[in-house]
Amino acid sequence: MTGLLELREKIKLIYSKNEVFILPIAKFLLAFIVFNTINGQMGYMTRLDNIAIVLIVSLMCSFLPMGCMLLLSALFSLLHMYALSMEVALVGLCVYLLMFLLFFRFSPKDSLVVVLTPLLFLFKLPYVIPVAMGLIGTPVSAVSVGCGVIVYYLLMTVVNSASTIGTMGAEEAVAKIRLIIDGILDNRAMLVTVTAFAITVIVVYLIRRMAVDYSWTIAMVAGAMIDLVILLIGDLLYDTNISVLNAVLGSIVAVLVAKVIEFFRFCVDYSRTEKTQFEDDEYYYYVKAVPKMTVAAPTKTVKKINTQRRPAAPAGRSTGGTGTRSTTRSVVTEHTSVARGDDSYGRQKGQGAYSHRNEYANGGRSVTINSSMTEDSIEDYEDL
Amino acid sequence: MLNEKRIILMTKMASYEEKEGKKNLKIGNYFRSDYIAIQVLKSVLCATIAFAIVFALFILYDFETFMQDIYKMDLIGFARSVLIYYGVTVVVYGSLSYIICSYRYAKAKKSLKCYYHNLKKLNAMYNTRK
Numbered sequence: 001m002t003g004l005l006e007l008r009e010k011i012k013l014i015y016s017k018n019e020v021f022i023l024p025i026a027k028f029l030l031a032f033i034v035f036n037t038i039n040g041q042m043g044y045m046t047r048l049d050n051i052a053i054v055l056i057v058s059l060m061c062s063f064l065p066m067g068c069m070l071l072l073s074a075l076f077s078l079l080h081m082y083a084l085s086m087e088v089a090l091v092g093l094c095v096y097l098l099m100f101l102l103f104f105r106f107s108p109k110d111s112l113v114v115v116l117t118p119l120l121f122l123f124k125l126p127y128v129i130p131v132a133m134g135l136i137g138t139p140v141s142a143v144s145v146g147c148g149v150i151v152y153y154l155l156m157t158v159v160n161s162a163s164t165i166g167t168m169g170a171e172e173a174v175a176k177i178r179l180i181i182d183g184i185l186d187n188r189a190m191l192v193t194v195t196a197f198a199i200t201v202i203v204v205y206l207i208r209r210m211a212v213d214y215s216w217t218i219a220m221v222a223g224a225m226i227d228l229v230i231l232l233i234g235d236l237l238y239d240t241n242i243s244v245l246n247a248v249l250g251s252i253v254a255v256l257v258a259k260v261i262e263f264f265r266f267c268v269d270y271s272r273t274e275k276t277q278f279e280d281d282e283y284y285y286y287v288k289a290v291p292k293m294t295v296a297a298p299t300k301t302v303k304k305i306n307t308q309r310r311p312a313a314p315a316g317r318s319t320g321g322t323g324t325r326s327t328t329r330s331v332v333t334e335h336t337s338v339a340r341g342d343d344s345y346g347r348q349k350g351q352g353a354y355s356h357r358n359e360y361a362n363g364g365r366s367v368t369i370n371s372s373m374t375e376d377s378i379e380d381y382e383d384l
Numbered sequence: 385m386l387n388e389k390r391i392i393l394m395t396k397m398a399s400y401e402e403k404e405g406k407k408n409l410k411i412g413n414y415f416r417s418d419y420i421a422i423q424v425l426k427s428v429l430c431a432t433i434a435f436a437i438v439f440a441l442f443i444l445y446d447f448e449t450f451m452q453d454i455y456k457m458d459l460i461g462f463a464r465s466v467l468i469y470y471g472v473t474v475v476v477y478g479s480l481s482y483i484i485c486s487y488r489y490a491k492a493k494k495s496l497k498c499y500y501h502n503l504k505k506l507n508a509m510y511n512t513r514k
Contacts, residue, residue, distance in 0.1 A: 091441070094437050094440075094441055097433075097434070097437055098434050098437055098438070101430040101431075101433055101434045101437075102430065102431070102434050102477065105426070105427070105430060105481075106481075106484055140484075174444065174445075174447050174448060177441075177444050177445060178445055181441065181445055
């Protein structure tokens with residue numbers, strides 16, 4: 001366990017040092033996969049089905065905000081739909097506009113979820129999303145998850161109807177519109193999935209916020225089970241042909257992924273829980289404090305000491321050309337510091353001491369400033 | 385001489401202003417009634433546009449039948465039912481955005497209360513130094 005905690009601190013350290021590079025590279029890779037997948041699944045516009053265009057657009061997405069990746073992937077899919085049929089593109093545009101106007105106003109920062117959900121559906125891992133968003137998001141994330149599911153089923157409807165639409169002529173415009181709209185509105189599988197995912201997000205969120213021990217574990221297991229139950233009930237009622245084996249395996253994978261998220265986000269040690277009570281003029285406080293699992297991350301500093309040796313023979317005597325000899329010794333010193341997982345404002349309540357560490361490049365010296373926060377100053381940093 | 389306490393407080397306040405404080409400060413600049421009114425107005429506009437899109441799709445879906453029946457149907461009754469649906473959509477969506485915006489405003493104000501308290505503390509630190 002200590003090894004895992006140290007590994008976590010090392011990963012956090014690497015990420016915090018190299019965030020400037022890691023984030024754009026991750027966005028580039030995600031955008032590349034998304035656009036390649038759209039081209040692979042649809043690919044009706046051959047001009048877009050070009051690795052150069054995918055690379056250029058992915059590069060753009062790497063330094064633009066996440067909302068731009070969502071916009072560009074929507075545009076990509078609309079262009080493919082336009083190449084298939086203008087009516088299909090019109091319906092697609094209307095669906096995207098409706099989602100943006102009605103739903104996306106309230107959760108714009110979850111645009112990553114709307115991009116990831118259809119992708120995970122194609123990789124047969126959709127059940128990870130509602131459990132993960134319940135753990136790290138808010139109940140409003142249910143809206144983004146629902147939008148992601150609708151986008152997936154819209155694209156699948158277009159892909160499945162592509163051959164039929166291709167045979168229809170220009171005079172059957174209304175029939176094409178009707179085909180796509182029926183494919184969305186009469187899609188019971190979509191309705192059941194949206195309901196199941198939305199309820200899962202809300203249930204996971206509510207349970208993990210409870211002040212019980214192991215609330216995150218209970219939340220992820222309960223969420224996966226509720227998700228499975230609602231999908232099975234929907235399958236019984238509406239005959240949606242959901243693969244039970246896939247759903248069960250997907251839910252198990254979802255719980256495993258959620259466990260990893262919990263390890264990075266909320267690693268606490270319930271065995272050292274402390275409870276206390278106190279009062280002030282206005283309230284009586286019942287406080288339960290659960291300590292986080294932290295480990296001292298060992299860091300090494302290398303001190304190079306240059307020693308200069310005077311020549312052994314006195315001046316005037318020949319030394320055989322040896323001259324002054326200088327040697328370098330290096331001393332490795334190990335410093336330990338309490339690694340902090342979260343440096344955001346106002347979240348350091350109750351932490352007694354922390355250290356800032358500055359390394360200067362002059363001669364390998366390192367300077368460590370230790371300061372301790374007193375009880376008074378802790379009160380200053382109220383939780384935001 | 386560097387005042388470590390003050391630097392720590394300023395760093396954390398700057399970090400707050402960069403991240404969640406940005407949104408909260410924008411919200412906090414409005415009075416409650418103004419903020420909610422603006423948001424509800426935007427929601428009503430979005431609901432109107434969305435209703436227009438859905439109505440257009442509905443007409444397109446059964447365009448031929450609609451064109452054939454347009455002279456036979458009760459246009460006033462049809463218009464009345466469309467207006468009722470529009471009214472219900474706007475009222476429901478407006479109420480939903482009222483509830484969400486009220487909650488958001490309360491949360492932002494609570495967060496900003498701590499921020500302003502720390503701002504006063506920082507000001508006091510500067511005054512004691514003088």
